[in-house]
Amino acid sequence: MGNENAPGEAMDLDTKKQESTGPAAAEKAPIKVFDLLCQNVHLLEEAVHAKETSLCMGRLMRQTSAARKRMTEHDIAKLLKTKLPNSNEVQQTLAQFLDLTVTEDAKIAMETDDNKENDAAAEAVNGTVEGGKKEEKTSAATATPVHNRPTRASAVPECEIYVFLLAILKLLDSGSDEKARELSGTVVDWLQSFNRRTMDSLAARIYAYFSWSHERCGDDHLQGIRSKLLTLQRTAILRHDEIGQETLLNLLLHNYLHFSLYDHADKLRSKTQLTSNQHRNVHQFCRYLFYIGKIRAIQLDYTESKEKLQQALRKVPSGAKGFRITLHKWLCMVHLLLGEIPERTHFTTPGMRRALKPYFSLTQAIRKGDLKTFQQVAQRHWDQFMEDKTHNLIVRLQHNVIRTGLRNISKAYSRVSLEDVSKMLGLSGGIEEVECIVAKAVRDGAIEAKIDHANKWMTTNEASDIYSTFEPQQAFHSRIMFCLNLHNEAVKAMRYKPKEQKDKDSAEEARKERLQQEQEIASALEEDDEF
Template sequence: MSAQSTFSQTPSYRVRLSSTKEVAAEEALVYEELKRTITLLETVVKTNAKEKIPRILRTTSKLRKTLSVAQLQQAVEQLLPSQNVSKPVLLALLAKIENKAQAAVNEAQASASKDQDVEMTDASSSEVEAGTSTPATVVLPVVDLIEVEIYLFLYVLAALMKYKLNQEALETVDKVVARCQQFNRRTLDLFQAKVFTYYSNIHEQFGHDLPAIRNTLLSAHRTACLRYDEAGQATLINLLLRNYLKDNMYEQAYKFVSKTTFPESVSNNQFVRYLYYVGKIQAVQLEYTESYTKLMQSIRKAPANTAFGFRRTVYKLAIIVQLLMGEVPERNVFNQDELRKALAPYLQLTNAVRVGNLEDFNVVLSQHGAVFKADNTYTLILRLRHNVIKTGLRKISTSYSRILFTDICEKLALENAQNAEFVCAKAIRDGVIDAVIDHENGWLQLKETVNVYTTNDPQTAFQRRITFCLDVHNEAVKAMRYPPDAYKKDLESAEERLEREKQEEELAKEIEDEMDEGL
């Protein structure tokens, strides 16, 4: 048996176990798990129990780490009938994957021996014996189901991506999509959604031709809507939004969001992605309040102990949006262990915006410009320049009753006094400061500061906090999980009780009749 796993060069149990018998026993357990999964899938298709399909997909991630190429080849040979058109395609692809994996292992071993320059020990020879063991003897029954065929293709597509078999991955995923579209079966919906995820990722990673697949995704979304396939709708909406955003087509993405409705009864992961994409679109469209709300919902609903990369990405965008709203993020956001290093440039940016120092802002922008561009937040950060100037002017207005434009130019690091006058005029128009420009004398005459507690600002801020708390409460209530048809238990017990009482009455009547006849 080949020592390479479909998704790792060496299965995890080969590292943990040294005995050939132990490895063989572990391989038999892995193959038995695959058999149970296929049996469950066959039962699901026959009984139309679609609610069990997510359980099958969850076991896929576990099997990826332990299932080897040889085991997958054996499964394809045993499961698919000889007349199946996809069987030779799968076997040919698995052969290429095995060759690629073996080449990667040989290269890694050569590199290790060159670096360490040590002799092979008995332990390494036992590993070789384990790598050449025979496949498990568990026999899988022949199953002529399109669901099983697509399920096997999912393993192959993931392996093609891992080993960078670009052309094979592009050709295979196109064939699998065409194969799925030949069938109209509700038990295939979740597998088809998974296939479209691979379709988008493979074309994005290897094809780099996003407009070419956009029509296919749009057509598939229309079909999913007509078939009431909510899982397919959610997946395809997110894939289309990602496709639009990769090409910076924010206007088209905004229109697409306004014309579609995201289904409610979908997985939490899809909903979290949707919230992030919509928040990013709204941020570009200057809808900062709505964008910040969506991003914070995405952070709260995302898994707490996993998906650290996703949470880092959302936090970066949320910090920029919060700064654009004129607010300063809390310090504990930057002090989280998994975020501290990634958010270090954004902490410096926040300090520059908070102080209102345009010179520090330009320094941060020049030092970390490459990081901001890689994070795709550079365009939004450029908008913060006006916020920095406004913050500086607001601080000047609280410190001076009258100040020359030349002094404002020096304090805000502007180019000249004329620019300072223009900036002050715009700030007065926007209501940032309450002042009068004296053009003849070249200064800014500031009016007396009004006590903020005499205005409606505290009431507005308090109302905003109350609304936020109520929204969090409503979302928590909606997110509570209840067993399906739990309310029917009481109804069923009542029906059973009535049936039992009816039977008891009939039995009592029969006994009474028998007694009358006896008398």
């Protein structure tokens, strides 16, 4: 579908990321997919027992993505059999979507697989490992202790959800969007019945794929889940499920912006309070910033928009290429609308040059202040701009082109007739129009000039020395403030491990030591003062 191309947006932030990490991980670790999945389940179990799933989520998703490419329905079925033998409900639900009936061949294969593994494990334990089979056996050996504990697995509902997540991924990868959509819907309903904080991180992933699968099935479906998402968000807020709140807010913003409902999106944003101002997840934060940047750009608040988009660009993971390109496009537009010319490096980043080409030619036209070239470029790439939803911004740019042209003229000439100005700018409306346009530019401070109405010419004022004004000081001030803020933010963003009991004593000691040092410094300073 058409969106497949344009998803610098939303979901693809992580799909892209996963794709980039996928092959590397696969080369390094030729572990069998099934074992990898077992490890993941084990990881999840431990995290759940430690009551802290949000920290291991990153690792879990990374490992899942490593397995994602090679994963088959068979693997999922096997995982279900071995890890969750007691949950009929899960099996029944999944059976509607995936082919869980392990065929005879597969069954035998599976059994022999199991036997082999068990044998291998036994051999490994006995220490009679032979050289040729070594590799396979060791991998099996590491895996066996993990999946020999099926009873424990069934105790944790998180694992059920994890299996569902795998199934959804599988369906999405194999292109059965409709099935993925239905399954994700079922799982989201299922999730409603839990109220476990350890479930939040997994649930957030499920929500993301819930929305993504609906988007792949078409606009109607995406529109249809809006109220569902709103309900989920409400629940997440009531339960202090922070990661869920962030994810759902972004999904909703994405949903609104997909249909160009900027007004709705802005209202939702302004009415939503994140319980802590700090975002838990960098990816979600990044997306949030991008959406805000987009909304602000549409509302003509370019300065703030630029700020947000730049921040997003700094935080975006290097693997999310599509998202990066989209960010670059919007940032470029905002720069241009602010009357700035984006740096050349914006467009020359490897891998993005082609995608940013239309925007590059646009920038060139504006830099020259040539209305005709600008219009040609806009015409030529109109379809691309429509797809990027920047077409309305492009229309707004026309006025910037005129401004730049006018500024160039006012720099070059100390006195020039309005007729010539009209010709140079390529305006069609005659002298009267030029006069109005110049007058407005003067008032907005774009050019320093006066118009002589009787003689129909424009006189440029002597450029005043900028260093005699407050301008440099202000510029300097804003930079200093930026650096100081950056430092403060960095300090705030630092995180420390919760101190454990046994560390307490040593921490106490360290504190004493530090205090002592400080006292020494203070007394040294006093001595200095005395001199």
